[in-house]
Amino acid sequence: MNLVEQVQQNLKEEIKAAVLKAGLASEDQLPEVILEIPKEKAHGDYSTNMAMQLARVAKKAPRMIADAIVANFDSTKASIEKIELAGPGFINFYMDNSYLTELIPSILEEEDRYGETNAGKGQKIQVEFVSANPTGDLHLGHARGAAVGDSLCNILAKAGFDVSREYYINDAGNQINNLALSVEARYFQALGMEKEMPEDGYHGEDIIQIGKELAAEYGDKFVHMPEDERFNFFREHGLKVEMAKLKKDLHDFRVEFDVWYSETSLYHNGKIDTALKTLRDNGHIYEEDGATWLRSTPFGDDKDRVLIKQDGSYTYLTPDLAYHKDKLDRGFEKLINVWGADHHGYIPRMKAAIEALGYKRDVLEVEIIQLVHLFKNGEKMKMSKRTGKAVTMRELVEEVGLDATRYFFAMRSADTHMDFDLDLAVSESNDNPVYYAQYAHARISSILRQAAEQGFSVEKEVDLKQVGSEKEVDLLKKLGEFPQAVSDAALKRTPHRIANYVFDLASAFHSFYNADKVVDKEQPERTKARLALVKAVKITMKNALSLIGVSAPEKM
RNA sequence: GUCCCAGUAGCUCAGUAGGAUAGAGCAACAGUUUCCUAAACUGUAGGUCGGAGGUUCGAAUCCUUUCUGGGACGCCA
Numbered sequence: 001m002n003l004v005e006q007v008q009q010n011l012k013e014e015i016k017a018a019v020l021k022a023g024l025a026s027e028d029q030l031p032e033v034i035l036e037i038p039k040e041k042a043h044g045d046y047s048t049n050m051a052m053q054l055a056r057v058a059k060k061a062p063r064m065i066a067d068a069i070v071a072n073f074d075s076t077k078a079s080i081e082k083i084e085l086a087g088p089g090f091i092n093f094y095m096d097n098s099y100l101t102e103l104i105p106s107i108l109e110e111e112d113r114y115g116e117t118n119a120g121k122g123q124k125i126q127v128e129f130v131s132a133n134p135t136g137d138l139h140l141g142h143a144r145g146a147a148v149g150d151s152l153c154n155i156l157a158k159a160g161f162d163v164s165r166e167y168y169i170n171d172a173g174n175q176i177n178n179l180a181l182s183v184e185a186r187y188f189q190a191l192g193m194e195k196e197m198p199e200d201g202y203h204g205e206d207i208i209q210i211g212k213e214l215a216a217e218y219g220d221k222f223v224h225m226p227e228d229e230r231f232n233f234f235r236e237h238g239l240k241v242e243m244a245k246l247k248k249d250l251h252d253f254r255v256e257f258d259v260w261y262s263e264t265s266l267y268h269n270g271k272i273d274t275a276l277k278t279l280r281d282n283g284h285i286y287e288e289d290g291a292t293w294l295r296s297t298p299f300g301d302d303k304d305r306v307l308i309k310q311d312g313s314y315t316y317l318t319p320d321l322a323y324h325k326d327k328l329d330r331g332f333e334k335l336i337n338v339w340g341a342d343h344h345g346y347i348p349r350m351k352a353a354i355e356a357l358g359y360k361r362d363v364l365e366v367e368i369i370q371l372v373h374l375f376k377n378g379e380k381m382k383m384s385k386r387t388g389k390a391v392t393m394r395e396l397v398e399e400v401g402l403d404a405t406r407y408f409f410a411m412r413s414a415d416t417h418m419d420f421d422l423d424l425a426v427s428e429s430n431d432n433p434v435y436y437a438q439y440a441h442a443r444i445s446s447i448l449r450q451a452a453e454q455g456f457s458v459e460k461e462v463d464l465k466q467v468g469s470e471k472e473v474d475l476l477k478k479l480g481e482f483p484q485a486v487s488d489a490a491l492k493r494t495p496h497r498i499a500n501y502v503f504d505l506a507s508a509f510h511s512f513y514n515a516d517k518v519v520d521k522e523q524p525e526r527t528k529a530r531l532a533l534v535k536a537v538k539i540t541m542k543n544a545l546s547l548i549g550v551s552a553p554e555k556m
Numbered sequence: 557g558u559c560c561c562a563g564u565a566g567c568u569c570a571g572u573a574g575g576a577u578a579g580a581g582c583a584a585c586a587g588u589u590u591c592c593u594a595a596a597c598u599g600u601a602g603g604u605c606g607g608a609g610g611u612u613c614g615a616a617u618c619c620u621u622u623c624u625g626g627g628a629c630g631c632c633a
Binding site: 320 | 567
């Protein structure tokens with residue numbers, strides 16, 4: 001438990017004690033003590049609505065209850081400077097904030113580890129994200145999914161979850177056949193021969209490129225090859241090239257996976273059969289119209305789902321549910337799937353399948369990534385995978401820059417539609433929030449460099465009484481909130497909160513910077529204390545930025 | 557037609573498990589540099605939280621209904 005949590009814990013205990021002492025409620029009637037940080041500074045550092053919560057139990061007016069609580073409150077045990085009653089019955093606590101300075105040495109000590117919490121209690125959690133078909137370039141929507149998924153994983157890990165990041169490769173099924181036929185067509189075309197693209201072919205630039213490369217390397221070697229042999233080659237080759245490209249693009253986007261899970265492997269290792277057997281044993285399968293169905297409606301699905309089609313092949317759901325069974329068999333207690341908005345309707349189906357397999361439906365959580373609209377010169381840009389004119393993730397990063405792209409995706413809550421303003425993201429002006437945060441880090445680096453030139457060094461043991469100006473206290477409070485922000489973002493699966501935190505911290509720092517001078521030869525003791533403070537900010541900023549995949553530059 | 561998501565300042569978005577006078581950035585307006593990076597800071601102005609009912613001490617938040625925008629409703633993946 002860190003310092004701030006400790007102080008909050010003490011305060012909660014004392015509130016509880018006061019309520020009991022005042023005889024307002026018995027131990028088992030006592031609601032959980034809710035502490036909040038008031039928006040308004042004038043309302044103190046913390047406030048509680050305990051008096052209002054107790055109104056029903058104690059059958060008294062909230063103000064009277066609040067009076068009784070305050071009268072029985074022992075201020076000496078909880079770093080309280082003053083208590084006030086306000087509004088309908090809020091109790092506002094003004095802290096003796098000198099304890100906050102203790103944060104400085106503790107952050108300097110923890111360094112990279114600062115912000116780690118035990119909110120996840122080591123729970124084994126698996127996050128599946130991106131999982132785009134290897135049939136073309138990653139585009140805008142995938143980029144958002146990748147940024148959100150990766151940030152979420154970073155945050156979960158920081159908050160004490162045991163996280164595995166996985167990518168489900170759809171390397172089986174129709175789309176891969178279409179990939180093979182598309183590559184084949186582009187290959188023939190590269191040789192100057194007529195060949196039609198398949199009906200559901202992939203028209204991306206990348207497939208044209210593969211065709212050209214094959215033509216250049218092998219000439220017309222494949223033209224004369226038996227058709228099925230040729231098909232197999234194009235299939236394998238297309239898959240190989242697409243996967244390599246996918247992995248590289250994601251790596252360049254600062255996204256790494258622990259497991260790349262092949263759909264095809266489920267066909268070969270019998271896991272689909274096992275899953276089907278389980279469903280059959282549980283009595284959730286029936287045959288009709290020459291197909292095999294999952295009776296999913298009892299588990300909240302709109303209609304039952306086909307698992308094995310008339311032609312004997314599986315639907316998309318079948319290997320996917322086998323994959324999810326495998327995840328659970330591997331011991332994960334919680335599964336998070338990060339899906340695009342177009343898969344929204346797939347959720348009840350998957351949850352039903354999980355329940356039919358004998359697990360609790362709540363082990364699966366789905367985070368939906370809403371659509372991204374790209375704006376340039378105030379105009380909305382169209383995207384379509386079919387025509388191949390989509391803006392790819394690579395193009396986006398090349399144009400906008402990696403840090404700005406990651407930050408822009410991280411700063412919005414994932415389940416709302418997003419307008420991505422290209423002009424703003426590209427601009428290196430004060431309009432751009434990415435640089436605002438990075439600039440704080442660069443500024444601190446600059447201060448530390450100059451302090452070093454003047455003979456100062458950052459020490460852990462400093463005279464903490466030197467720290468106490470209004471801006472310093474604000475900054476310290478922000479620093480202290482970081483672990484809580486991490487826990488919160490993790491438990492609520494809301495990575496954008498970390499981006500908000502980054503912004504708030506930067507704001508608190510810039511404000512401090514303009515009010516208080518750090519390096520001052522006339523005041524060596526205060527300088528040392530402020531250097532330590534500023535170094536703590538630098539550490540925290542870097543830690544927070546890294547959670548959302550944004551770099552922390554020393555210079556700008 | 558059914559289901560899901562969204563609707564908050566001119567624009568883009570927050571809003572912490574129902575709390576106090578709903579916040580921030582940009583845009584607008586007015587200021588700050590003999591001083592560690594002005595990619596910064598300080599201040600002013602800007603709102604019927606889509607509309608209407610309801611639940612209670614108290615609602616942007618929960619419930620019902622309605623309007624608007626987007627998405628999903630395959631033996632596609």
